[in-house]
Amino acid sequence: MAAATTIRDVARAAGVSVASASRALNGHRNVADAMRARVKEAARALDYVPHLGARSLSTRQTGTIGVVLPDLFGEFFSEMIRGIDSAAHRQGLQLLLSNMHGDARETEVALRAMRGRVDGLIVMSPNVGPDFLARHLPEALPAVVVNGGAEGRSCIAVDSYAGARAAVAHLVERGARKLAHIAGPADNADAQERLRGFRDGAADLLGDDDPIIFQGDFQDESGRAAGTALVERRRGVDGIFAGNDMMAVGCLDALADAGVAVPGEMMMVGFDDVPIARYARPALTTMRVAIADIGRRAFERLQASIEAPGQPPEPTERVIPELILRASTDRAITSDRPSRTQGRTP
Amino acid sequence: MAAATTIRDVARAAGVSVASASRALNGHRNVADAMRARVKEAARALDYVPHLGARSLSTRQTGTIGVVLPDLFGEFFSEMIRGIDSAAHRQGLQLLLSNMHGDARETEVALRAMRGRVDGLIVMSPNVGPDFLARHLPEALPAVVVNGGAEGRSCIAVDSYAGARAAVAHLVERGARKLAHIAGPADNADAQERLRGFRDGAADLLGDDDPIIFQGDFQDESGRAAGTALVERRRGVDGIFAGNDMMAVGCLDALADAGVAVPGEMMMVGFDDVPIARYARPALTTMRVAIADIGRRAFERLQASIEAPGQPPEPTERVIPELILRASTDRAITSDRPSRTQGRTP
DNA sequence: CTGTTAGCGCATTCAC
DNA sequence: GTGAATGCGCTAACAG
Numbered sequence: 001m002a003a004a005t006t007i008r009d010v011a012r013a014a015g016v017s018v019a020s021a022s023r024a025l026n027g028h029r030n031v032a033d034a035m036r037a038r039v040k041e042a043a044r045a046l047d048y049v050p051h052l053g054a055r056s057l058s059t060r061q062t063g064t065i066g067v068v069l070p071d072l073f074g075e076f077f078s079e080m081i082r083g084i085d086s087a088a089h090r091q092g093l094q095l096l097l098s099n100m101h102g103d104a105r106e107t108e109v110a111l112r113a114m115r116g117r118v119d120g121l122i123v124m125s126p127n128v129g130p131d132f133l134a135r136h137l138p139e140a141l142p143a144v145v146v147n148g149g150a151e152g153r154s155c156i157a158v159d160s161y162a163g164a165r166a167a168v169a170h171l172v173e174r175g176a177r178k179l180a181h182i183a184g185p186a187d188n189a190d191a192q193e194r195l196r197g198f199r200d201g202a203a204d205l206l207g208d209d210d211p212i213i214f215q216g217d218f219q220d221e222s223g224r225a226a227g228t229a230l231v232e233r234r235r236g237v238d239g240i241f242a243g244n245d246m247m248a249v250g251c252l253d254a255l256a257d258a259g260v261a262v263p264g265e266m267m268m269v270g271f272d273d274v275p276i277a278r279y280a281r282p283a284l285t286t287m288r289v290a291i292a293d294i295g296r297r298a299f300e301r302l303q304a305s306i307e308a309p310g311q312p313p314e315p316t317e318r319v320i321p322e323l324i325l326r327a328s329t330d331r332a333i334t335s336d337r338p339s340r341t342q343g344r345t346p
Numbered sequence: 347m348a349a350a351t352t353i354r355d356v357a358r359a360a361g362v363s364v365a366s367a368s369r370a371l372n373g374h375r376n377v378a379d380a381m382r383a384r385v386k387e388a389a390r391a392l393d394y395v396p397h398l399g400a401r402s403l404s405t406r407q408t409g410t411i412g413v414v415l416p417d418l419f420g421e422f423f424s425e426m427i428r429g430i431d432s433a434a435h436r437q438g439l440q441l442l443l444s445n446m447h448g449d450a451r452e453t454e455v456a457l458r459a460m461r462g463r464v465d466g467l468i469v470m471s472p473n474v475g476p477d478f479l480a481r482h483l484p485e486a487l488p489a490v491v492v493n494g495g496a497e498g499r500s501c502i503a504v505d506s507y508a509g510a511r512a513a514v515a516h517l518v519e520r521g522a523r524k525l526a527h528i529a530g531p532a533d534n535a536d537a538q539e540r541l542r543g544f545r546d547g548a549a550d551l552l553g554d555d556d557p558i559i560f561q562g563d564f565q566d567e568s569g570r571a572a573g574t575a576l577v578e579r580r581r582g583v584d585g586i587f588a589g590n591d592m593m594a595v596g597c598l599d600a601l602a603d604a605g606v607a608v609p610g611e612m613m614m615v616g617f618d619d620v621p622i623a624r625y626a627r628p629a630l631t632t633m634r635v636a637i638a639d640i641g642r643r644a645f646e647r648l649q650a651s652i653e654a655p656g657q658p659p660e661p662t663e664r665v666i667p668e669l670i671l672r673a674s675t676d677r678a679i680t681s682d683r684p685s686r687t688q689g690r691t692p
Numbered sequence: 693c694t695g696t697t698a699g700c701g702c703a704t705t706c707a708c
Numbered sequence: 709g710t711g712a713a714t715g716c717g718c719t720a721a722c723a724g
Contacts, residue, residue, distance in 0.1 A: 004461070004484060004485075004486055006700095006701055006702085007701070007702065007703095008701080008702095016710080016711085017710065017711045017712075018701095018702080018703095018711090018712095019703080019704075019705095019710075019711060019712080019713095020709085020710060020711070022702065022703055022704085023703090023704095023709095023710090026703080030709060030710085031709070031710085032709060032710085035709080035710085049458050049461040049484065050458075050461065050462075050701085050702080051461055051462030051700090051701050051702070052459065052461055052462045052463050052702095053399055053402055053403050053408065053462035053463050053700090053701080053702095054403055054462060054700070054701030054702045054703090054716090055462075055701075055702055055703075056399055056702090056716090057399050057400055057403055057700090057701080057702075057703095057715095057716045057717070057718090058701080058702045058703045058704075058715080058716050059702085059703065059704095059716085060716070062399065063459075064442070075424075077424055077427075077428075078421075078423055078424030078427070081423075081424070081427075081443075082423075085443065085445060089445065094442060094443065094444055094459055095442070095443040095444075096410070096440060096441070096442050096443070097427075097431065097440065097441040097442070097443055098440055098441075099431060099435065112395050112396075113398065113409075113440055115350070115395040115396065115397055115398055116396070116397030116398045116399035116400060116401075116717080116718095117398050117399050117463075138350060138395065139350075140350055249625050253625070275622060276621055276622050276625050279595050279599070279622050279625065279626050280625050280627075281626075281627035352716095352717060352718085353717070353718065353719095354717080354718095362694080362695085363694070363695045363696075364695090364717090364718080364719095365694075365695065365696080365697095365718095365719080365720085366693090366694060366695070368718065368719060368720090369693095369694090369719090372719085376693055376694085377693070377694085378693060378694085381693085381694085396717085396718080397716090397717050397718070398718095399716090399717080399718095400700090400716070400717030400718045400719090401717075401718055401719075402700090402718090403699095403700045403701070403702095403716090403717080403718075403719095404699080404700050404717080404718045404719045404720075405700085405718085405719065405720090406700070462701080
């Protein structure tokens with residue numbers, strides 16, 4: 001951004017003061033029509049573009065909101081951004097991105113990097129405790145915390161526990177008698193909640209206090225490994241609840257290779273409802289999390305607390321995942337006609 | 347960002363001048379150890395976080411790069427961001443995001459919004475001409491243009507034409523004699539190039555100067571529609587090249603519903619290699635575009651032109667898509683073991 | 693080594 | 709209506 005034309009150049013060219021140029025350009029009422037015309041013409045001629053950094057220093061408004069997300073991996077990230085952006089874009093706001101690998105120190109760095117450059121913050125940091133955020137979030141900066149509370153902050157979270165219980169209930173309702181779970185990373189809060197929901201569900205509904213758990217990492221390969229392991233030592237399992245769709249799909253693949261019929265011999269439920277879930281064979285029953293909606297909601301709540309600063313936050317908003325019934329738990333279903341889909345190529 | 351503690355507060359608390367505080371905090375050599383300690387202590391006690399907006403106004407460096415992308419849709423966007431971010435993050439740089447819907451006016455707005463807030467720009471704007479960018483890109487701002495040239499700018503592009511020709515060649519090599527193409531949106535540059543590559547390939551390799559073209563929009567539903575239409579009036583087609591994977595997968599679904607055997611009666615090739623391609627049944631042969639790599643490369647080139655301003659750009663870098671052979675064009679392949687995969691849940 | 697002065701580019705008092 | 713002066717928060721150039 002080297003020597004570009006500033007408002008001073010415009011003012012000089014139009015033969016007016018900087019203050020007048022500023023007023024003319026920003027559409028204030030108290031400017032003579034003639035002067036405004038001259039200033040605008042000069043700006044056009046000089047190809048003037050206001051320096052937003054300087055403007056925000058002076059107005060104390062940046063016109064951008066900061067987004068701190070964990071890893072930039074997979075569907076979750078892009079859906080979240082899309083939701084936030086679609087709402088922010090409508091208000092003419094920009095997004096300043098910062099990611100970190102769950103690491104607390106990195107989160108702190110990301111948070112600090114936002115200072116003086118954003119009007120508000122949307123933070124999702126699944127691997128740090130609530131007190132950490134409460135401590136490191138600048139007091140005066142409006143913020144919304146996604147999936148992870150913070151004292152005195154506006155929060156919005158996916159109810160992974162409820163979703164997991166619903167998934168288990170569905171499997172049992174469909175006739176499963178012995179369940180297994182493919183768990184996500186142990187240090188991930190959502191993975192923990194899903195595991196907990198599975199455990200409680202299995203105990204309550206099947207009286208099984210020691211269900212089979214495979215340790216996964218949310219990647220498809222770990223689902224495949226779990227599937228292979230399960231096939232070798234079936235132990236009467238007839239229903240699997242995977243911590244997310246990617247692992248479910250990987251597991252389905254392993255089962256197919258081993259000739260296990262789904263849903264005939266084994267039923268499968270995933271979590272998230274990523275696009276792949278619809279196109280897997282058999283199509284995957286899953287707990288849909290409308291991520292983009294969460295992003296949009298997060299933005300709306302942020303917007304509200306920016307406009308009414310100092311207000312105590314509303315209670316935490318919990319989003320309950322919705323069961324999407326597909327072939328992997330239902331023999332009657334043969335095909336699946338998704339309505340909302342996604343392109344990719346530019 | 348209301349009344350937060352500034353460097354003046356720190357200086358006052360430590361009993362030194364603002365300049366000294368700044369020097370101490372920024373690790374300059376010429377500061378007495380005692381003073382530095384006092385300043386740092388004061389900063390810690392006051393929980394001081396530097397105002398980056400103010401800093402960049404003074405240093406003329408923002409520590410962030412701007413990213414202007416088309417729609418925030420699907421895999422492409424997130425992969426691109428991921429590639430850019432992973433490289434930028436290593437350098438401690440942030441990303442300022444701006445999207446637009448191909449609209450030229452929106453692109454201009456997005457570009458203007460970057461002024462004074464970024465050290466460089468990565469722009470992808472498939473629906474505006476090269477001259478548009480050349481005109482609206484601030485002269486002095488380093489920039490890299492992805493998939494769409496601009497005079498005197500560093501460019502990097504997917505060679506969609508070459509990819510399409512390779513796809514057609516592959517189909518023909520596998521024995522296809524009569525081809526059809528499902529085209530992407532007519533106003534999309536990549537879609538056009540893929541269509542052109544298909545036409546040329548069909549003409550050169552099969553002597554077919556009037557191959558069947560279905561108009562799609564890069565979404566899976568349009569692929570499904572094309573598949574249905576094709577089934578109704580087969581016209582001897584035995585090979586389909588889809589403009590992207592989503593349409594290919596949609597089409598595969600329609601073919602499956604109609605009982606058309608793939609690859610037995612009909613072969614299919616997609617474009618992009620999104621995660622779904624591996625898990626579709628049959629798994630989809632496709633032209634892989636390593637999008638994240640492109641993002642990373644774009645950043646590297648940007649970095650270079652930031653460090654050596656004024657240098658004329660190197661010639662446009664063309665990325666050739668790679669053929670990924672899967673079951674949809676090969677009866678011998680039964681399963682597919684992807685190595686690199688993606689999670690999703692946080 | 694340290695404090696004082698000036699300025700980044702802009703919006704906004706406050707006088708005229 | 710318009711211009712001159714002031715300050716946003718910080719760093720850099722200049723004295724001391």
